[in-house]
Amino acid sequence: MADFLTIAGMSRAEISRLLEATRKSVPIAEGRSPNRTSLNGRVIANLFFEDSTRTRCSFETAVHRLGGQVFNLTPSGSSLNKGESLVDTARNIECMGVAAIVVRCAVSGGAKMVADGVKCPVINAGDGRHEHPTQALLDVSTLIEEFGSVEGRTVAIVGDITNSRVARSATHALSTLGAHVRLVGPPTLVSKAFERITKGAGSQGQGTVSTMSNLDSALEGVDAVMMLRVQFERAAGGAISSDYRQMFGLTPERIAKLAPHVVILHPGPMNRGIEIDDKVADDPQRSRILRQVTHGVAARMAVLEDLVGV
Amino acid sequence: MHESSLRSNAMESSFLLRGGRVIDPVSGVDATADLLISNGVVAGISTTPRGVGIPQGCVIIECEGCLVVPGLIDPHVHLREPGAEHKETIATGATAAIAGGFSSVCCMPNTTPTIDLPSTVEFVQMRAAASHRARVFVAGAATVGRAGEQLAPMGAMSQVGAVAFTDDGDCIASAGMMGKVLAVCASLDKVFMQHCQDPTLTAGGVMNSGTISARMGLGGWPAVAEEVIIERDIRLNRGHQCRYHVQHLSSEGSVEIVRRARANGQPVTAEASPHHLLLTEDACNEYNTLAKVNPPLRTDDDIRAIIEGIVDGTITLLATDHAPHASSEKALDFTSAPFGMIGLECALPLYAKALVESGAIGWPRLIALLTIEPARLLGIDGFGHGSLEVGRSCDVTVINPSKAWRIDSEKFHSKSRNCPFDGWQVHGRATEVFVGGRRVLADGAIPECATVVGHARFNAL
Numbered sequence: 182m183a184d185f186l187t188i189a190g191m192s193r194a195e196i197s198r199l200l201e202a203t204r205k206s207v208p209i210a211e212g213r214s215p216n217r218t219s220l221n222g223r224v225i226a227n228l229f230f231e232d233s234t235r236t237r238c239s240f241e242t243a244v245h246r247l248g249g250q251v252f253n254l255t256p257s258g259s260s261l262n263k264g265e266s267l268v269d270t271a272r273n274i275e276c277m278g279v280a281a282i283v284v285r286c287a288v289s290g291g292a293k294m295v296a297d298g299v300k301c302p303v304i305n306a307g308d309g310r311h312e313h314p315t316q317a318l319l320d321v322s323t324l325i326e327e328f329g330s331v332e333g334r335t336v337a338i339v340g341d342i343t344n345s346r347v348a349r350s351a352t353h354a355l356s357t358l359g360a361h362v363r364l365v366g367p368p369t370l371v372s373k374a375f376e377r378i379t380k381g382a383g384s385q386g387q388g389t390v391s392t393m394s395n396l397d398s399a400l401e402g403v404d405a406v407m408m409l410r411v412q413f414e415r416a417a418g419g420a421i422s423s424d425y426r427q428m429f430g431l432t433p434e435r436i437a438k439l440a441p442h443v444v445i446l447h448p449g450p451m452n453r454g455i456e457i458d459d460k461v462a463d464d465p466q467r468s469r470i471l472r473q474v475t476h477g478v479a480a481r482m483a484v485l486e487d488l489v490g491v
Numbered sequence: 492m493h494e495s496s497l498r499s500n501a502m503e504s505s506f507l508l509r510g511g512r513v514i515d516p517v518s519g520v521d522a523t524a525d526l527l528i529s530n531g532v533v534a535g536i537s538t539t540p541r542g543v544g545i546p547q548g549c550v551i552i553e554c555e556g557c558l559v560v561p562g563l564i565d566p567h568v569h570l571r572e573p574g575a576e577h578k579e580t581i582a583t584g585a586t587a588a589i590a591g592g593f594s595s596v597c598c599m600p601n602t603t604p605t606i607d608l609p610s611t612v613e614f615v616q617m618r619a620a621a622s623h624r625a626r627v628f629v630a631g632a633a634t635v636g637r638a639g640e641q642l643a644p645m646g647a648m649s650q651v652g653a654v655a656f657t658d659d660g661d662c663i664a665s666a667g668m669m670g671k672v673l674a675v676c677a678s679l680d681k682v683f684m685q686h687c688q689d690p691t692l693t694a695g696g697v698m699n700s701g702t703i704s705a706r707m708g709l710g711g712w713p714a715v716a717e718e719v720i721i722e723r724d725i726r727l728n729r730g731h732q733c734r735y736h737v738q739h740l741s742s743e744g745s746v747e748i749v750r751r752a753r754a755n756g757q758p759v760t761a762e763a764s765p766h767h768l769l770l771t772e773d774a775c776n777e778y779n780t781l782a783k784v785n786p787p788l789r790t791d792d793d794i795r796a797i798i799e800g801i802v803d804g805t806i807t808l809l810a811t812d813h814a815p816h817a818s819s820e821k822a823l824d825f826t827s828a829p830f831g832m833i834g835l836e837c838a839l840p841l842y843a844k845a846l847v848e849s850g851a852i853g854w855p856r857l858i859a860l861l862t863i864e865p866a867r868l869l870g871i872d873g874f875g876h877g878s879l880e881v882g883r884s885c886d887v888t889v890i891n892p893s894k895a896w897r898i899d900s901e902k903f904h905s906k907s908r909n910c911p912f913d914g915w916q917v918h919g920r921a922t923e924v925f926v927g928g929r930r931v932l933a934d935g936a937i938p939e940c941a942t943v944v945g946h947a948r949f950n951a952l
Binding site: 366367369394395419420421422423424426428 | 577592608609635642643644645646647648650674675677678731
């Protein structure tokens with residue numbers, strides 16, 4: 182694998198291999214097993230052209246756990262503020278001898294632009310509204326830890342689907358692995374077209390993808406609920422109304438109706454009181470939101486080792 | 492809504508409406524029959540004399556020569572409360588409705604504050620229930636403050652009983668916002684009712700654009716301002732298949748557009764108002780502000796086209812657009828005076844004049860346009876509204892179709908007097924109205940409120 186840009190287009194075997202590597206890395210991510218040395222002597226560049234807490238820190242941590250070194254470039258204090266382009270910046274960084282570039286940017290397709298412009302491996306850490314493939318690995322890995330497998334399971338992804346790279350990557354991963362995905366949200370943020378974004382969805386061995394606009398009926402019979410952040414910075418505000426929590430928020434009343442085994446995920450950062458209530462986010466039985474963060478380190482270790490490990 | 496709340500409690504008397512022409516547009520019944528109202532519902536209909544058992548203490552009302560029909564429904568009225576109670580209140584508007592034969596109305600959200608929150612919807616419902624007159628269904632605003640910029644909480648308003656959404660009084664001019672509203676309404680299975688008016692084409696307009704506006708020096712309001720919005724919305728709605736309703740359609744071109752869309756299977760309906768069936772722009776002569784209305788009165792060709800549209804089913808129902816304004820407001824100059832005219836208390840004979848007396852349609856079709864069709868529009872037909880279903884329906888209107896009378900706005904129950912039909916000689920009048928089995932219009936008069944207070948819930952549904 183030369184780059185890691187999208188889940189779309191990956192085979193079930195490819196995704197499964199990375200998930201297995203993620204699973205094996207979890208004890209290291211937890212600090213319970215000794216670090217590895219597969220990135221010894223290698224430098225990884227974190228190019229984060231857009232804000233991030235979890236993703237950037239977990240890439241850094243993953244590099245450390247693998248014995249490599251990492252540096253961060255963020256817009257403030259860089260020549261990005263002087264108008265240097267994404268690709269020009271990446272090319273310059275590449276010439277500093279880095280082993281791989283991790284890139285996050287606000288434009289859809291930006292990770293591929295960088296990958297086309299440099300020779301070293303590129304990892305997409307979220308490009309606009311397009312994909313966030315390592316997030317999909319950590320989401321699925323968290324669910325596999327819970328259920329053993331996601332095959333045949335039903336996952337509701339709820340909220341601002343239109344603006345969500347998390348939803349897109351998770352939909353590709355889950356349906357490829359045989360899970361059924363329900364994309365739920367206001368019709369202004371979920372279009373029928375999403376049912377067709379994953380090639381082969383619903384065919385032999387693949388899960389289905391459906392869209393729904395009534396959360397209460399969408400929660401019937403689910404195994405997991407993945408809540409999404411309303412992305413006000415991506416103009417989602419104009420597509421929602423003040424009854425968003427009433428119609429699409431995960432409230433204690435709603436989770437009280439769920440089967441005991443149903444778990445709740447959220448990629449963070451959370452808009453508490455909008456898409457998720459405190460009692461749900463912090464529910465000790467159902468919430469796997471912090472567990473996702475640990476799997477995030479493991480997933481990024483798996484991807485880094487796969488691309489540049491020795 | 493619970494079945495029980497459809498009915499009044501059992502302390503109500505029963506009523507036998509004897510020997511009238513019973514018309515039910517749903518079952519197709521059109522025959523001389525007796526109709527029994529008991530326990531708050533239509534308890535029996537019999538075409539043979541003494542075919543229904545008469546409970547003890549039953550009030551017998553002779554209906555020979557009269558039409559006995561489902562309670563009439565007006566899906567487009569302005570009750571002005573909250574915010575403009577000097578023009579009308581929910582109580583006076585609901586009383587005017589009863590006086591005109593309407594057991595139910597749907598009020599528009601262009602109040603102050605706007606009906607764009609669940610709490611405002613509930614306020615109107617509570618006021619209506621306390622008035623013990625007509626049922627008042629509520630149309631919520633589609634955008635916050637009807638400003639066309641931010642989606643209103645339509646889901647939450649639906650949950651407390653809003654039956655439809657509209658920014659009536661204003662058009663949703665932005666195509667982007669219109670698309671979002673159609674998507675949301677479709678997901679809630681609620682009708683969106685558009686006030687079709689491209690504001691860039693009506694700026695400064697106060698009456699139909701034509702010779703008369705030119706001669707009087709008044710700003711013209713062209714028909715195309717309505718037509719381009721209908722065309723646009725039908726295109727926008729292809730991807731959503733929301734139930735889309737054209738309010739107070741006023742032009743020949745609009746009829747053609749709606750006719751074509753319906754022929755193509757699009758979920759489009761349309762309404763016509765009494766004044767657009769009977770008055771032309773000529774009524775504005777002498778700067779008669781009583782004839783100033785939005786959309787404006789147009790031409791004989793438009794009237795002809797609208798009536799053809801009613802005959803062939805393009806226009807699916809009738810609505811008054813009852814729009815009260817104080818006399819001092821209508822006394823302003825033509826450009827400054829507000830748009831609108833009242834209609835609840837004179838609409839029935841005017842519809843009859845324009846459509847039945849002219850031979851365009853018969854009474855059964857007219858009754859359908861005033862009952863089951865608006866009930867379907869508002870999604871309330873499943874609750875027995877708009878029909879005479881035994882054991883389920885509970886609103887009944889009795890009409891004396893030959894009753895001759897002179898419209899006298901001074902005698903209206905509405906707070907306002909802005910009626911351009913004042914003084915007209917007409918035929919046909921509601922004599923009885925039953926709401927929830929309760930007699931709220933008796934022999935053409937409104938009984939004292941005291942006779943109905945203290946009873947069970949009287950909510951719209």
